[in-house]
Amino acid sequence: MTAPPNAFIYANFVLFGTANLILYNAFITACDYYASLFGSTFEYYVAAVLIITNTLGMIYLVYGHHCTDKLALGTSVNCAQDLDTLNVANAVLLAISICIPFVKSAPAVLLLAGACGWFNAIQQSRLNEISSRCHSSHVSALQTGLGLSGVLVGLLRIACKLAFPDAKFLSAVAFFALSALITLLALVAYLMLFKPSEYIRRHTGMPPVDKSFLENDSISYLSDSLLESAVEKSNSDQDAPLVSQTREAASPKSHEDVGFALLWRPIVGVGLNFLVTLTLFPGLTSQLESNEFGLRHGWWPVLLITEFNVGDMLGKWVTSLDRCRPYFPSVARLPLWAIARLIFFPLFLGIAIDWGESADGVMAVLGTLFRSDYFVLAVMLVFSFSNGFLGSVCMVLAPEIAVQQGQDPGAAGICMVFYLMFGLSLGSICGIGLGQLHVERM
Structure with missing residues (x-):
């Protein structure tokens, strides 16, 4: 496999950024629907839960990384391991997008909003970690995707307000259906662009991954010596946890x-x-x-x-x-x-x-x-x-x-x-x- 062209990678980072915030924006936009179900103050509870869990998730990732190696949530430099984390986070956010419009219980909605905030923090931190090791244009691509998610939800809100002026439930379904679609596309893009990760390969016996994407000088800040030392140490010590190996060797x-x-x-x-x-x-x-x-x-x-x-x-x-x-x-x-x-x-x-x-x-x-x-x-x-x-x-x-x-x-x-x-x-x-x-x- 040859390294994908930069334009292709740029487009995928835009998609990753869009998927990262699309569910978050859908929750905020659909607050009028939940206010009609649970009272006008409920939207503030949803916003507070999203913000608090998102912040707690970031604090946990930054200051609790020494406890999270087994969960692949630590501050590792292993892009392959990070992609496993992204796939898990994307799968959870996809499930929330599908289920949330049909939830009629206030505590359940708040619980799902909390899960959205938590996994959004995991996803955003990992995406920024990976893009920061790439060319600066890919950091900008990720940021553009974050902005695009707001544009898409905003335009959909206008369309729903025109098509369903009094049907708040249908509008909420449309918001979360868009979130599910974008998240699914991002999940597929992760698997297509990066291929199965080193972590998955080791635990499933799949063939080795072509690292040409990670080794491409035009899209990576990592020096060849650091990357090679990480790979050599990983291959020489198969019994040690992958996160610990790459962190020790390359960070x-x-x-x-x-x-x-x-x-x-x-x-x-x-x-x-x-x-x-x-x-x-x-x-x-x-x-x-x-x-x-x-x-x-x-x-x-x-x-x-x-x-x-x-x-x-x-x-x-x-x-x-x-x-x-x-x-x-x-x-x-x-x-x-x-x-x-x-x-x-x-x-x-x-x-x-x-x-x-x-x-x-x-x-x-x-x-x-x-x-x-x-x-x-x-x-x-x-x-x-x-x-x-x-x-x-x-x-x-x-x-x-x-x-x-x-x-x-x-x-x-x-x-x-x-x-x-x-x-x-x-x-x-x-x-x-x-x-x-x-x-x-x-």
């Missing part, structure tokens, strides 16, 4: 070496970036009303959410273009770029305020500006694009920093996901509080 550094001290700039950048985003979106933005277009019955928030998903995906996608690489912010300026996004707080708060009709002077000008639906769309476009672009740049540059310092890029990828999740969780908590506040009308 010169641990997560403690690849942490905040080394990656603090991209960590602050990605954490603050998503904290700002999740504080404002979708909590506060979901309460905005159209002043010029006359959109009612919930269409304006749906339009804004769809615009956000598209802008976020485009921001992630452009980071994979070679011609855009010169425009990347330097590593030293990543925190400054994240701090600059704080400007969106006064912008969105100004949009949410009722400026009244009696204002004059500067207040009248500001009121006219903030009441304009075109201004809202422009702010949302910059807000979403900057979120996707800055977040993806941080994820791309972190493994490169690790490589320059002789550290493990895969560990850097997992470390970045951990702090990304931390920013998401903290931002979601702040967003729920901000969304519940009553914005006083001026």
Whole structure:
């Protein structure tokens, strides 16, 4: 087997990223259906369970890896072993996607949401670990896939709102059916692209795997010497656990070496970036009303959410273009770029305020500006694009920093996901509080 072309691998990483978040987004999008079954506050319970289990899963993976070798969930550098983990996680998420629309029990829904959050953390950490050892374009491809999942669910929500305006159950079935389809495609792609893993081969007696994909210099950060030493040690000690062999042979550094001290700039950048985003979106933005277009019955928030998903995906996608690489912010300026996004707080708060009709002077000008639906769309476009672009740049540059310092890029990828999740969780908590506040009308 020859190494697949980079375009083919890029497309598969986009698919992997899409499958990673599609069920998560489906849960969030279908919250109105569960609110109709279990009460209006139930959507907050679903969101809280998803966030908490996702964060706990990342903490378990990063700090509990010494207890997880037998479960193939540890911080190994063995891509084949990681793919076994991905296949298991994908299979679980596929089963949840198929079953969840027909579950009518609130505790059961929360249990499945918790499983989704937990396995999403496993899947995302492993995908980032593998892509971080590949070319930076594949890290961008994974990020693009994460954005694409939101676009697909958003467009499907619009289609369902048009086709089934009062049939929330059918809409929920459509959301989770799309999730099941994308997850199934990703599961097939894993098996086709990477072939049976070393772990499966050893326990089933299957023939050895052609490692040409992993050894392809154009898509791997791992040096030939490290990879060869890992393979030689694996072949010379068949009785030892595979994860332990490859970790000892090919990973010169641990997560403690690849942490905040080394990656603090991209960590602050990605954490603050998503904290700002999740504080404002979708909590506060979901309460905005159209002043010029006359959109009612919930269409304006749906339009804004769809615009956000598209802008976020485009921001992630452009980071994979070679011609855009010169425009990347330097590593030293990543925190400054994240701090600059704080400007969106006064912008969105100004949009949410009722400026009244009696204002004059500067207040009248500001009121006219903030009441304009075109201004809202422009702010949302910059807000979403900057979120996707800055977040993806941080994820791309972190493994490169690790490589320059002789550290493990895969560990850097997992470390970045951990702090990304931390920013998401903290931002979601702040967003729920901000969304519940009553914005006083001026």
